[in-house]
Amino acid sequence: MSTVQSLPYSPQLFVNREEEFRILEERVHALQKGRNGHGALVLRGERGVGKTWLQFHFQRQLGREEISVIRIDLRKDIGKDPAWVMADILHQVSIETNVPDRLLGRDLAEMSRTLFRHLGKYLRRQPLVVMVDHVYESDWTLLPLLEDYLLGPLAVEQRVLLVLTGRGRLYPWKNPELSTMATSIGIPELRPFRLQATEEQLKRQVPSAIGRAEEIDQLTGGNPLANYLIAADDLNRAVEGLLACVPGERLREIRNYSEALCVLRSFDEERIPSMLAAYDDDDSYRQWTYAQARRVREELIRWGLACWDPEQRGDGMDRIIRQLAERYLQTPEPERWRKLHWAAQELYEQWGKDHLPTRDRWQKEAIYHQQFSLRENVTAEFPQLDRPEK
Numbered sequence: 288m289s290t291v292q293s294l295p296y297s298p299q300l301f302v303n304r305e306e307e308f309r310i311l312e313e314r315v316h317a318l319q320k321g322r323n324g325h326g327a328l329v330l331r332g333e334r335g336v337g338k339t340w341l342q343f344h345f346q347r348q349l350g351r352e353e354i355s356v357i358r359i360d361l362r363k364d365i366g367k368d369p370a371w372v373m374a375d376i377l378h379q380v381s382i383e384t385n386v387p388d389r390l391l392g393r394d395l396a397e398m399s400r401t402l403f404r405h406l407g408k409y410l411r412r413q414p415l416v417v418m419v420d421h422v423y424e425s426d427w428t429l430l431p432l433l434e435d436y437l438l439g440p441l442a443v444e445q446r447v448l449l450v451l452t453g454r455g456r457l458y459p460w461k462n463p464e465l466s467t468m469a470t471s472i473g474i475p476e477l478r479p480f481r482l483q484a485t486e487e488q489l490k491r492q493v494p495s496a497i498g499r500a501e502e503i504d505q506l507t508g509g510n511p512l513a514n515y516l517i518a519a520d521d522l523n524r525a526v527e528g529l530l531a532c533v534p535g536e537r538l539r540e541i542r543n544y545s546e547a548l549c550v551l552r553s554f555d556e557e558r559i560p561s562m563l564a565a566y567d568d569d570d571s572y573r574q575w576t577y578a579q580a581r582r583v584r585e586e587l588i589r590w591g592l593a594c595w596d597p598e599q600r601g602d603g604m605d606r607i608i609r610q611l612a613e614r615y616l617q618t619p620e621p622e623r624w625r626k627l628h629w630a631a632q633e634l635y636e637q638w639g640k641d642h643l644p645t646r647d648r649w650q651k652e653a654i655y656h657q658q659f660s661l662r663e664n665v666t667a668e669f670p671q672l673d674r675p676e677k
Contacts, residue, residue: 296343302488307474311345318414318448327449332477334605335512338452342418357383358418361425369429384409399436414446423453424591430458455594479509493518510607522615529608533590549612550627553601556580565630628660
């Protein structure tokens with residue numbers, strides 16, 4: 288059985304985001320009139336909240352207004368050589384701005400210099416909007432090259448607007464213009480839908496599920512992608528749909544890692560072996576080296592399934608994946624779900640004894656997991672899903 292896929296963008300299926308769209312339009316109109324519309328806008332939000340669709344919707348609107356748009360998707364280049372990816376991006380920009388590709392040269396510095404020498408003529412004729420998707424969850428070894436050879440020079444151009452989208456920790460740009468604009472002049476973080484928007488989404492995208500709108504909204508916390516995946520199929524395949532970025536040969540193992548860690552509010556190399564041991568009922572994981580556990584953490588981060596959580600002071604599973612994976616485990620495998628909470632409780636109780644300066648923190652974590660590890664009827668009373676505050 289194939290995994291349910293997310294919907295491709297269609298303007299007829301687009302819902303909500305009027306305020307964010309208005310801010311984007313205002314900046315472009317200012318750019319057209321030469322009134323300080325240049326710089327960078329940042330669209331941030333959790334997985335599946337609609338950042339990419341908002342980009343596509345805005346790109347469509349700009350096309351109707353005959354404004355030149357270049358869209359760069361960094362997700363498709365995860366795992367590739369950063370220098371090769373950067374060269375490919377420079378070639379893409381040169382083609383779309385009518386700079387002869389044969390003039391670019393060979394090394395990245397020469398390609399960038401040549402591109403910007405010719406770009407001035409292009410910008411005198413028309414302003415340019417450059418959209419870069421999946422910035423912060425991309426390979427951070429690529430971002431210094433992207434900054435040096437494209438984004439940094441573009442950020443100071445008076446007739447260019449950058450629209451960056453991503454989730455997770457902000458990248459520390461060293462270019463002053465890019466850093467200042469991208470962190471202080473942005474759009475409020477995109478939030479999950481409220482019930483009314485979820486109802487409108489299902490009406491357009493999965494009409495047969497409109498009667499389940501309230502149930503689905505409670506289950507997903509209003510996350511648009513999860514709304515669609517669950518409405519179009521079931522919870523099991525919705526979790527797989529959220530992991531669709533993972534190559535097929537790695538999907539089963541990555542899903543196991545995600546389910547093993549989904550009960551934790553944060554994790555690191557010390558916690559991973561204990562949770563995998565509980566998940567697979569295999570104590571051999573407890574003999575894992577730090578390097579083996581690190582590979583798990585790095586792979587989850589590589590595919591954008593985990594990121595740094597400043598509140599928890601550690602890496603955490605993506606919110607919607609963590610919550611739906613845990614909800615899935617509670618239904619068909621309640622004993623495994625309870626065992627994971629029990630393992631976490633034991634681990635934190637021991638840490639509270641071993642690390643006196645941080646004892647209070649670990650005791651709080653142990654108490655959090657205890658309420659689920661001791662629960663008898665887990666299918667009757669689920670913990671409430673978090674919904675980020677607006």
